[in-house]
Amino acid sequence: MAEKVTITDVAKAAGVSRQTVSNTLNSPEVVREETRKHVLEVIERLGYRANQAAIQMRTGRSRLIAIGIEPDGDGISGSWADRFLHSLSETAAQEGYRILLYTAADDPSEIATYEDLLGAYKPDAFVLTGTHHDDLRASWLLERGLPFVAFGRPWSDLPDARHPWVDVDGAAGTEAATRHLLAAGHRRIGFIGWPPGSGVGDDRREGWARTLRDQDRGQELGGLQRAVEDGIAAGESAARDLLAADPGVTALVCASDSLALGALQAREPARPVAVIGFDDTPAARAVGLSSVHQPLGEAAAACVELLARALESPDAGPPSAHVLLAPTLTIRQSA
Amino acid sequence: MAEKVTITDVAKAAGVSRQTVSNTLNSPEVVREETRKHVLEVIERLGYRANQAAIQMRTGRSRLIAIGIEPDGDGISGSWADRFLHSLSETAAQEGYRILLYTAADDPSEIATYEDLLGAYKPDAFVLTGTHHDDLRASWLLERGLPFVAFGRPWSDLPDARHPWVDVDGAAGTEAATRHLLAAGHRRIGFIGWPPGSGVGDDRREGWARTLRDQDRGQELGGLQRAVEDGIAAGESAARDLLAADPGVTALVCASDSLALGALQAREPARPVAVIGFDDTPAARAVGLSSVHQPLGEAAAACVELLARALESPDAGPPSAHVLLAPTLTIRQSA
DNA sequence: GTGAAAGCGCTAACAA
């Protein structure tokens, strides 16, 4: 097993040439059924595994997918990497790929890492997370025609920013949250989100806004929302402010669980307020906070699938396929 | 950059043989200072990176460290992988290694993955997480003399279970928590943990127990503790039960944040009870739960260091070095 | 201190 058995050993044991063994594995259709079966049997018996380094030298393909992992911010909204990585790794393995991990603090250092990786391990593709406006990484990869998929939409609409991506429909999530609250009888529903311009945040706000507009065309949304940096403390003061300014508000939709956790603390005993967060983090589960749940497992699987497809047929048209997944609403005590 | 530049290109550009380039990189002391500098300069200028696959073919070393990632349980106590992986990846990169990810549901399938990996990518070493009694993985690796480090002590005292490991001193953590509570004036301090036999859980209980014994030699600890499976609900009912059974209890130390979160909910307005959890998860931060904080970054760094040292000198004695890190106490509102 | 030759395990071309 650990005592490396090479293709030559298999060939010898099976009484065929090395080539036939290779063909059995890589172009089965070219080998006679009988021979193929026999070779496969010997491979199994000997526990043969093709040496990836040798394959890479010959074919240039490493069957490695590289992904960067960032340090999470406050640790509350940031702990999605876990589930994503697990699923990514699992799906990749099914497709015959392995995941190579790297860290980078910002775009430039991530690009430097690409150069390193490309020179040494030559990953077949990259997975980008946390895409943002003017993403240097995407343009760098695009320029060089390197295969990659982004988890997150390309927020800049550069004409050449066409690449495969997978994302969760944030607007659909906040829309579902808002609809749920409307159905529960709430009429004035506030929104606590991030300052405009962040892509992800704007998207989440939009789902709330369009649902209210849809419900009551004349409704003035300005006073119903607050925009602050992410964080529990910020969420709390924003919620306090909003609730004080509009006594009619009975429910809040938030752009993150951090903000929602803060909103929860802003409530007064005399005035129950329903709160729904976003991300369905462990913290939300812990305190009974309703939250929009992102299908991270599916997202990761979609990333791998897109990549695998692109890698199988490198020539097949513009690789700009994308997948937009719908989040689900997890209802707990808070709403 | 992406246009592969090989050692031959460097040799040509520098006007030396490929050999000299290789030596400059791998045995600098054997190359004349002047030549070395010149070659290094050319390498820099050309952006040369040694092809890892070729190196691996020749030397058998992949500079890859493999680590398994498990799906987390309730997601509260389980989300430490994030921080650990980040640090692992970062430290590894500094030492010239990269992290290869894999998933496995249980010991046997993890072992099957080892065989796969060893056959194909040939990682230089493995990092084991979640070690437990009778760990099949450790014995399998040990048997074959494959380098690995465990994050977690070898809980079985098999005579040959000697391998490098890194762990966090759970007992020291609960001891610190208990001492903190004693210093705050608490006298009857309860403990909510897991059923005996889990290694990690026993260790955490011991820190609490020895501190109380130390404080008050005659104290009967039996009634002050409860053992349940991990989870918020279990923690809540255990705490309720314990508090009802002993009206003198004013503080609780818990073996996990999940249990502590439950204990928090078991409190009655009329009876304030201090609670301290374990793991310092995002959820703890979110609700203001004091908790024992594990230095995961350092732990990961220690793993890499141990591995790197073992890999540099494969012959240097029994590779049974270990590192036991002290956790810290993060105090918040709950205690 | 530097160069030449060999070969790691594999597969793409070609020949049989």
Next chain:
DNA sequence: TTGTTAGCGCTTTCAC
């Protein structure tokens, strides 16, 4: 359909 040859980029002898 199967076998033979060559060579991917690197390091490790061993001459020089």
